[in-house]
Amino acid sequence: MAENVILRPVVEQGWRCGFANLLRLENQRWWSTRRWWVQCLVMSVILNGLLAYGLWINPLLEPGERPPDFVAGTLDVILIWMSILSVLNTLFIVQGAIIGEKQSGVAAWILSAPVSRSAFIIAKFIGNAVGLLATAIWLQGLLIYVQFSVSEGRLLPILPIVTALLLQSQYLLFYLALVIMLGAFFASRAPVLVIAFAVLIGQPFIDNLVMESAPWLSWALPAKLPELARFAHRWEPMPSYSSIVVALALTSVFLTLAIWRFRREEF
Amino acid sequence: MPQDPRFYEHMTARETLRFKARFFYAGPKECIEDRVSEMLELVGLAEKADRPIKGFSGGERQRLGIAQAQVNYPDLLILDEPAAGLDPLGRRDVLEVMQRLRQHTTIFYSTHILDDVQQVSDTVAIMNRGELLVQAPLDQLLTGRAHTIYVLTLMGDARAAQARVEHQEWVSTVRVTADVDQTRWEVRVTDDDIAGSELLRLVLEDKNLRVVEFGTKKYELEDIFVDIVGKGQNG
Numbered sequence: 001m002a003e004n005v006i007l008r009p010v011v012e013q014g015w016r017c018g019f020a021n022l023l024r025l026e027n028q029r030w031w032s033t034r035r036w037w038v039q040c041l042v043m044s045v046i047l048n049g050l051l052a053y054g055l056w057i058n059p060l061l062e063p064g065e066r067p068p069d070f071v072a073g074t075l076d077v078i079l080i081w082m083s084i085l086s087v088l089n090t091l092f093i094v095q096g097a098i099i100g101e102k103q104s105g106v107a108a109w110i111l112s113a114p115v116s117r118s119a120f121i122i123a124k125f126i127g128n129a130v131g132l133l134a135t136a137i138w139l140q141g142l143l144i145y146v147q148f149s150v151s152e153g154r155l156l157p158i159l160p161i162v163t164a165l166l167l168q169s170q171y172l173l174f175y176l177a178l179v180i181m182l183g184a185f186f187a188s189r190a191p192v193l194v195i196a197f198a199v200l201i202g203q204p205f206i207d208n209l210v211m212e213s214a215p216w217l218s219w220a221l222p223a224k225l226p227e228l229a230r231f232a233h234r235w236e237p238m239p240s241y242s243s244i245v246v247a248l249a250l251t252s253v254f255l256t257l258a259i260w261r262f263r264r265e266e267f
Numbered sequence: 268m269p270q271d272p273r274f275y276e277h278m279t280a281r282e283t284l285r286f287k288a289r290f291f292y293a294g295p296k297e298c299i300e301d302r303v304s305e306m307l308e309l310v311g312l313a314e315k316a317d318r319p320i321k322g323f324s325g326g327e328r329q330r331l332g333i334a335q336a337q338v339n340y341p342d343l344l345i346l347d348e349p350a351a352g353l354d355p356l357g358r359r360d361v362l363e364v365m366q367r368l369r370q371h372t373t374i375f376y377s378t379h380i381l382d383d384v385q386q387v388s389d390t391v392a393i394m395n396r397g398e399l400l401v402q403a404p405l406d407q408l409l410t411g412r413a414h415t416i417y418v419l420t421l422m423g424d425a426r427a428a429q430a431r432v433e434h435q436e437w438v439s440t441v442r443v444t445a446d447v448d449q450t451r452w453e454v455r456v457t458d459d460d461i462a463g464s465e466l467l468r469l470v471l472e473d474k475n476l477r478v479v480e481f482g483t484k485k486y487e488l489e490d491i492f493v494d495i496v497g498k499g500q501n502g
Binding site: 008010011018024025033106112114 | 271272273286289291292294298299
């Protein structure tokens with residue numbers, strides 16, 4: 001056999017052991033397969049198709065003056081759709097990311113190489129975060145911005161839109177971390193989906209229950225992030241920042257728990 | 268390598284080996300590709316290198332498993348039942364890979380297929396219920412443990428020769444099995460060196476005897492295994 005001398009050994013240590021290779025794999029799964037363009041196409045058809053209808057087709061069918069807050073109002077609707085679709089997209093794409101590999105035995109195979117378990121979880125999070133954010137939030141945000149600017153015949157202020165997209169991104173990352181954590185804890189997809197949907201659907205219920213009695217709790221729910229995005233794109237002061245802080249904290253807790261649990265997984 | 272190695276089904280064999288190699292080597296890229304190609308050649312998968320693994324047979328998966336385990340040239344390769352559950356051709360291919368690989372690395376593997384052990388092993392350890400019962404070079408194990416037994420097949424009247432042999436100090440027992448025109452001896456000896464030089468000469472002193480076969484008794488590993496572990500117990 002050939003000598004080892006020419007090959008340069010990997011020098012990653014600690015939690016980073018194997019991370020670069022795993023992240024490369026996760027990126028390849030997004031960008032070297034049809035996944036990226038299917039996601040782009042589906043999200044674009046729904047979100048920007050909806051917007052295109054409102055901006056270009058509906059005025060032809062129902063001619064008339066646009067209301068004064070047409071742009072802001074339409075953007076409200078689009079951002080709500082974006083938050084719903086991007087979260088559903090995240091649940092369906094990522095629900096099997098860890099469980100599928102645990103069930104198939106691929107996770108055990110990967111971990112037989114010099115790979116840290118933390119790197120396994122973090123690479124899943126970052127790789128999927130980049131893919132999901134790019135296809136479901138930022139590309140759509142760019143197309144939405146272009147459509148509105150062309151429709152209005154002027155460039156809209158970019159900072160409010162970017163801030164709104166950042167809040168949408170944080171909302172997506174919250175659910176991504178949740179699903180990854182659930183994947184690390186459970187051995188089948190059913191509980192992952194059930195719990196994630198319960199969190200998704202349960203938050204508006206809690207919001208309705210506590211909105212009057214404890215508004216501070218209502219504004220601390222991560223589900224309020226899309227609502228904050230409404231304030232952001234209108235460039236209005238936000239009523240509270242607690243949901244940003246809570247979502248950030250919960251995202252970190254979910255990832256920490258995912259790593260903690262995965263380190264104890266028996267293969 | 269586990270008994271049933273699993274990979275990403277959508278990946279090709281080349282992509283799988285490249286992925287595994289990058290856990291050990293940062294570059295250069297062309298050297299990693301060379302290593303991947305070398306491993307594909309080693310396990311005989313070069314022609315299927317760019318096909319998705321989902322179309323691979325059990326034997327091909329096992330060979331790919333060996334290739335990915337060997338990609339960083341480990342000093343020791345541990346394989347768990349590498350030929351278990353394979354059809355005869357798949358088994359043959361895996362054993363051939365192991366034969367080639369044993370020139371480069373030490374292979375430690377477990378198996379219940381004793382025929383495979385005889386084909387590719389240098390040293391054998393027999394375990395029962397977690398206890399190591401015996402460990403020895405395969406040749407030594409197959410030849411016999413405490414005493415060497417010589418096997419002779421003779422034609423003609425062997426009684427005089429048998430008496431001569433039985434009188435030797437280095438002979439423990441002579442077990443005779445008579446056939447129609449042949450006699451088979453199993454001579455258990457205490458000194459292999461003397462027996463090797465003297466036994467045949469003693470027999471050939473009798474000019475009427477023809478020696479049809481002469482050699483040390485070879486056991487099948489299965490005989491040894493059953494003898495050591497005991498019938499009716501699980502190995």
